[in-house]
Amino acid sequence: MVLKIFALFLLIFVQTSFGKYEQYQGYTVYGVVIRNQDDINFIQRLQSELDLDIWRAGMPGARHADIMVGPKQREMFVKHLHAQGMEYYIREGNVASKIKNFDEDLIKWTKSRQNVEVYNKYARVAEIDAYMERLAREYPNIAKVVTAGLSFEGRPVKYLKISTTNFEDPSKPIYFMDATMHAREWVTTPVALYTMHRLVESLRDEDRDLRDNVDWIILPVYNPDGYEYSHTDERMWRASRSFNPEIHEECRGVDLNRNFDIFFMEINASSNPCSSLYAGPYPFSEIENRHARDILHSHLDRIQIYLNIHSYGSYILYGFDNATLPANVAQIHTVGAAMGAHIDGSKLPNMYDYLIGNSRFVLYPASGTSQDYAQDIGVPFSFTLELPDMNEYGFLVPPQYIPQINSETWAGIAESARLASIFYRARR
Template sequence: MKVLAILFLVVAVSAKHEKYLGWKSYYLGPSTPGQMKAIGQLISEYDVDVLGHPVIGYEGVALVKPEVHDAFLEALQMEGIAYRVHRDDVKAALDQDDVLIERRRRENVARGGREMPYDNYQPLSVNKIFHSREWVTVPVVTYAIHKLVEDVTEPDLLERFDFVILPVVNPDGYEFSYNSERFWRKTRSTDTHASSSRCPGVDGNRNYDFFWNTVGVSPSPCDDIYPGNRPFSEIETRVVRDIIDEYLHRMALYLTMHSFGSMILYPWGHDGTLSNNAFALHTVGIAMADAIHDHQLPHYQPYTVGNAALVLWYGASGAAEDYAHLVGVPLSYTYELPGFSGTWDGFHLAPSAIEQVAKDTWEGVAVGARRAGDLFVTLKK
């Protein structure tokens, strides 16, 4: 009976990711600013999905559809951009991921483990930041809740601050990526375009009212970076907007969690210009990165801290951290959580690696909160 149970699991897993038959993923290793700009153009031209952002000195990961595969690689060669295979069979890699997740879940149950584990991915049913597919962000955020209400080792944080925490901002998209289409990143709305019933959803991190629909977006609702038909068209982004508005008068720090790339990014992300708080943004960002680095395992990539558009070499309008900063939050950041170089881990960490990332990230959050509190009075003047 035990053998049959395992067999049934493998059969069920194999049928789940049919969409990704023939898909491949590649490491991209730009070495010059010109190549960084070229990658941004090629990503748009060939509708390539970026799982991890490449920067000079660190490889990123690009997911390539079979119909554009050969043309995309030829374009990389023409630009002299170094690349190598990340996964030759994306579907097979996703099938194996599912086996590992289920195995870890069974192990947790067998040893009477936590209902909401921090060493595995968390389905929406036990959870009830932004892109739905970036699963590692959820245990990282729920671990922060754990540190604030259960394992309270920094009581000063509760004495000094109130925390507003949204583990899942895009529940419909998260559940769809968990159960149906692993790399789904948008919401699931069907009312923003004539073709929305065929191509549902909006990129939530292009939907905020900050230079909306101007840079790094697509007019097609079928594309992953479709910004919607108006700012805040999505209930998910309106929820975040309303929370920011409610607490703005005493909000010192805004963090949004993404994966992956080991980056702490700050405004302005549409064109690379710097806000009046740029010095504070950079120094607090460095303090958070240093705190993470002090606790990281040595094989993790160190964090890069900087302006979003300058680090990534392309602009994107309508992003959450830009909107929060625009309306008055002094310190606003996007975390791109870390991954391992040379493995599938990163966008999809092995369950055994998740808890370490959650612990490391908490160290950065704690330092960021303290620094934000110290600077709050000055920055809000």
């Protein structure tokens, strides 16, 4: 019976996963050599003009850009690069095949293992919620599950609160992190779940201060509708799944990291509802962002760090995207640099070192981001963490790398929490 059930599961998985890659037939990922800031600006203009999908923005003299181009845009894209005198190469010639191979390898990996911890695999929303409920049930004096509300499609948006004092001690700073704002960035969710694991059910003596002296809010699946859709229908789906036929009869979703009420629609965002950078009809049009906003404001007097976890690139970024800097930028950079150094100390030797700095200049400018919003309303340390750049894997990180990414990122998270706590107590 067990074998029959597993065979049925595999059949369903194969049938649904086919839809995840068939729409990428003819798509190519180009590597583009970035020489200077003008090249970055040029790529951003092309992104809007040709509706390109930038996987990695690149950095002058350090990292090439990765850009996915559809068959209808390929000729014009290459023509523009030639006109600009930019060097390029094919990084992945068949995106559909790459996704298909990823799915097949994931099936084999899953079949060959039993009882893999939820934080060491690509779990679905139901299993993730069940894990948080179990932690709250088994550790009621430490952990509590909260439902922020429902997603657009009616899924509960749940997060875990971790505290030894029931969130009632004002002398303790709060660390608020979220993951999977962009649906296709699967590898971000295990990091959030592993943080729960280390703080609740596997606390080590050297980390006891992180639970005793800090309260935690961890939202592991920010965008549950998009996340589920990327599992069942379209692997590279990025946005939410909201739908308003009065705006467009077919196109769905909003880029949740362009929808916050800060510099809305000023740069690197789109008013086209079919664009992957669509910012929405107005700030906070997306229910998922309103949930995050409400969490921030409910604890604004104590939230010391907000960490918005993305993939990929090996970056730790801070505001602002309008080319200004927060008043405490020296402290922000200190905490960010310490986080990056601790991750680098544990990373695989062939991976990039983390780059730390203002998001506009280290990565690219963007308007309406959660990072800038949290900083603007008064969170002292607001960061975007881009998890490791795994070279040829892009967003399709094999699950066998998850434990490594979890452990190295935890080292950085732990250090950032300690430093932020020092600054919190110093200003009280």
